[in-house]
Amino acid sequence: xxxxxxxxxxxxxxxxxxxxxxxxxxxxxxxxxxxxxxxxxxxxxxxxxxxxxxxxxxxxxxxxxxxxxxxxxxxxxxxxxxx
Amino acid sequence: xxxxxxxxxxxxxxxxxxxxxxxxxxxxxxxxxxxxxxxxxxxxxxxxxxxxxxxxxxxxxxxxxxxxxxxxxxxxxxxxxxxxxxxxxxxxxxxxxxxxxxxxxxxxxxxxxxxxxxxxxxxxxxxxxxxxxxxxxxxxxxxxxxxxxxxxxxxxxxxxxxxxxxxxxxxxxxxxxxxxxxxxxxxxxxxxxxxxxxxx
Numbered sequence: 001x002x003x004x005x006x007x008x009x010x011x012x013x014x015x016x017x018x019x020x021x022x023x024x025x026x027x028x029x030x031x032x033x034x035x036x037x038x039x040x041x042x043x044x045x046x047x048x049x050x051x052x053x054x055x056x057x058x059x060x061x062x063x064x065x066x067x068x069x070x071x072x073x074x075x076x077x078x079x080x081x082x083x
Numbered sequence: 084x085x086x087x088x089x090x091x092x093x094x095x096x097x098x099x100x101x102x103x104x105x106x107x108x109x110x111x112x113x114x115x116x117x118x119x120x121x122x123x124x125x126x127x128x129x130x131x132x133x134x135x136x137x138x139x140x141x142x143x144x145x146x147x148x149x150x151x152x153x154x155x156x157x158x159x160x161x162x163x164x165x166x167x168x169x170x171x172x173x174x175x176x177x178x179x180x181x182x183x184x185x186x187x188x189x190x191x192x193x194x195x196x197x198x199x200x201x202x203x204x205x206x207x208x209x210x211x212x213x214x215x216x217x218x219x220x221x222x223x224x225x226x227x228x229x230x231x232x233x234x235x236x237x238x239x240x241x242x243x244x245x246x247x248x249x250x251x252x253x254x255x256x257x258x259x260x261x262x263x264x265x266x267x268x269x270x271x272x273x274x275x276x277x278x279x280x281x282x283x
Contacts, residue, residue, distance in 0.1 A: 013124060013127070013128075013186065013187060013280060014117055014118075014119070014280060015127075016124070016127025016128060016130070016131055016190075017116075017117075017119035017123040017124045017126075017127045017186070018118065018119055018123075018127075019127060019130075020119070020123040020126045020127045020130065020149075020150075021118075021119040021120065021123045021147070023150045
């Protein structure tokens, strides 16, 4: 069996729909605030770690688990526009 | 011939929900199927497939409360290609497109579609194309807009753009092709979907 075909076994059709139904809307203002705080840390860390960009990536990744790409992108945009 | 194992970065799973629901008589995304709004079914498959969910709908389309990104397509015209173009413009990446009224598309099939190398691939069953279940590359936007301007159907546009056709032979890997391509257009279809779900 192709590995991707096993995806079909991950929960029934009905259960997957219920999970979407029960999740509810993302609270965008709250996510934006959280993302901005994480990105502020991201901005500060290169100086602390001698411009080690890889070491500074973790906080943003943690926040990304609960936010959509749009939220992260908008947070990044705001971050980049700061003086 | 691509196998569906290609690497093309993240792919969006776009659920088209801007239809008029004329035959159903009420907004299809909200129609309840075994306790959940109909649109939650393709969204659940997209999430299980690991694609980034995106819903595309008209400005006045009624939707349930959703946790994913929603893009609004132009109010006019009412045409499937409008939703597909809006999805590609919002995604700026390849998009696996699925209609909001297709509750039985398996996640494995969506994942496989996302891995294809073609710019355009749509399902075909019994000689009928299903352009609202396929893979679209963002480089198609101008061609699709031109097709829209010429008044072409999504089916004609798919043929003209030399879409890879995914037939029953390939769909069989993921389940009953008729069930995969089943869509809920009428109250009778909804009843049939309930029956199918009871046996799933």
